[in-house]
């Protein structure tokens with residue numbers, strides 16, 4: 609089973625698909641790349657959203673999309689969220705923000721250099737047993753933090769995901785492949801937002817992983833995703 613573990617295909621809920629038409633277009637592109645299941649991870653910002661409203665909006669968006677998908681063959685959709693990490697997260701109903709039917713949460717970290725205070729907060733959250741943490745597009749945090757800091761975070765016992773576009777980009781390919789090869793990254797996602805500006809590029813990334821690492825490596829990534837969403 610091929611799984612896109614990070615996407616913004618749900619329409620009208622965040623800066624992803626703007627309407628049903630675009631959502632269906634994105635799903636068609638994923639289908640033609642051989643993707644069987646898409647984890648839909650709209651942004652959840654702890655300072656801006658409340659969980660109840662977010663879930664209501666997500667439910668509405670998903671049910672409209674599922675209705676429009678009827679009768680056609682599309683990848684299946686698993687509901688999730690890309691949750692921006694902050695100190696108040698531990699006071700929220702975390703289970704509700706986990707990927708549906710699992711105790712895994714996809715966390716987005718701030719795009720800056722992490723302070724010691726921040727690292728301690730994150731370590732406390734991970735160690736608090738609220739959920740199993742998956743870091744969204746871990747490669748991006750290397751732009752602001754040295755390898756040691758990222759390795760420290762990974763040592764807290766979190767999983768990590770990389771974006772397909774970062775595997776494709778010459779600028780970040782080497783880093784992404786190294787992380788996958790070392791087993792530090794076990795999940796991939798398109799982080800697709802739109803048909804034109806940020807399209808899903810699953811097949812291109814798959815090809816690179818298969819060519820530069822191995823078929824087995826790609827199969828292992830898909831097996832990790834399948835193991836989480838069931």
Ligand SMILES: [Fe+2]
Nearest residue numbers: 614615690799
């Ligand atoms: Fe995202």
